[in-house]
Amino acid sequence: EIVLTQSPATLSLSPGERATLSCRASQSVSSYLAWYRQKPGQAPRLVIYEASNRATGIPARFSGSGSGTDFTLTISSLEPEDFAVYYCQQRSNWPLTFGGGTKVEIK
Amino acid sequence: EVQLLESGGGLVQPGGSLRLSCAASGFTFSSYAMNWVRQAPGKGLEWVSSVTDSGDSTYYADSVKGRFTLSRDNSKNTVYLQMNSLRAEDTAVYYCAKAASGYYYFDYWGQGSLVTVSS
Numbered sequence: 001e002i003v004l005t006q007s008p009a010t011l012s013l014s015p016g017e018r019a020t021l022s023c024r025a026s027q028s029v030s031s032y033l034a035w036y037r038q039k040p041g042q043a044p045r046l047v048i049y050e051a052s053n054r055a056t057g058i059p060a061r062f063s064g065s066g067s068g069t070d071f072t073l074t075i076s077s078l079e080p081e082d083f084a085v086y087y088c089q090q091r092s093n094w095p096l097t098f099g100g101g102t103k104v105e106i107k
Numbered sequence: 108e109v110q111l112l113e114s115g116g117g118l119v120q121p122g123g124s125l126r127l128s129c130a131a132s133g134f135t136f137s138s139y140a141m142n143w144v145r146q147a148p149g150k151g152l153e154w155v156s157s158v159t160d161s162g163d164s165t166y167y168a169d170s171v172k173g174r175f176t177l178s179r180d181n182s183k184n185t186v187y188l189q190m191n192s193l194r195a196e197d198t199a200v201y202y203c204a205k206a207a208s209g210y211y212y213f214d215y216w217g218q219g220s221l222v223t224v225s226s
Contacts (some may be wrong), residue, residue: 001169032210034212034213036152036213038152043202043216043217043218043219044144044152044202044213044216045216046207046212046213046214049207049210049212049214050210055207055214056214087151087152089152089154089212089213091210091211091212094166095154095166095167095168095169096154096157096166096211097154098151098152098153098154099151100151101151101152
């Protein structure tokens with residue numbers, strides 16, 4: 001099973017600041033990685049797929065990068081709706097796995 | 108508009124059974140893999156199971172293998188998760204999720220169905 005480790009666990013930032021979230025895989029997943037945003041009480045929403053492609057309706061302030069074992073989700077300027085928990089997920093191998101999540105909170 | 112509507116959750120005793128349903132609309136159901144992802148209270152996301160568009164193949168997390176069965180009825184645009192031998196650790200919100208085209212990522216999610224396993 002591929003283990004995804006996300007860091008940091010919590011990121012405290014102010015609106016307008018840049019957020020950088022990390023996801024590290026226990027073995028290579030090529031570019032087969034996605035990112036989701038989950039707001040409290042809601043279902044997750046797909047943000048990035050195949051490491052760097054924005055999902056439908058996702059604004060340009062979100063970008064993804066990386067391949068192999070190290071991936072980054074960057075939010076260039078935080079909006080109020082971006083304060084949430086973010087998860088990465090790999091589709092390289094069964095079982096599909098998620099990272100433990102990074103909470104982006106208001107400082 | 109894509110909609111996924113889960114039903115069938117509730118309270119069940121340890122060792123009991125429950126069947127979740129997910130009724131889909133707004134897309135060509137038979138063309139997409141379907142999935143279940145769960146989230147225990149206050150915890151992260153855990154993939155549970157996936158079924159291919161035709162229903163020919165299914166995949167399971169080790170934690171549910173042999174106890175859960177995923178199936179689909181393309182004539183009814185519905186997927187079913189039969190959960191047997193339920194344990195306290197199966198307590199979670201269960202989300203039905205549509206696979207993105209060609210990929211096992213989840214581009215649409217239902218609102219979730221709470222399953223509580225407790226005596």
